[in-house]
Amino acid sequence: MSAKKKEAHALQKIVDINRVVHEPARLLILSYLYVVESADFLFLLRQTNLTKGNLSSHLMKLEKAGYVNVEKNFVQKIPRTLLSLTKEGRKAFHEYSQRMKKIFKELPG
DSSP states (O other): OOHHHHHHHHHHHHHTSOHHHHSHHHHHHHHHHHTSSOEEHHHHHHHHOOOHHHHHHHHHHHHHTTOEEEEEEEETTEEEEEEEEOHHHHHHHHHHHHHHHHHHHHSOO
16 A cells, blocks of 8 residues: 555544544543543542533533443432443443554554
8 A cells, every 4th residue: 555545544544533532621531431430520520620511511422422421419418420431431432542543553654
């Protein structure tokens, strides 16, 4: 395969990446959730340095995509939101990371 065809092939793979996962704030959220069983909202808020509204907005998009499970409950009358990756979310994050590794490996130079 010629160098131009390889470059075009690599660029097409970039175009085909999962845009829900690729957005930087969502990628950061998914990265934290990927390595834990679950995390509460305040933990993610501190780790990501996002605002409450921004974090909430991204979590809603991830939940709508079926990637994050949101569980709301009370601990001694204090509301608590627990977040975890669904099987689909874990799979999407893994596939995204594998695809990005492959894209970087195939880039010329």
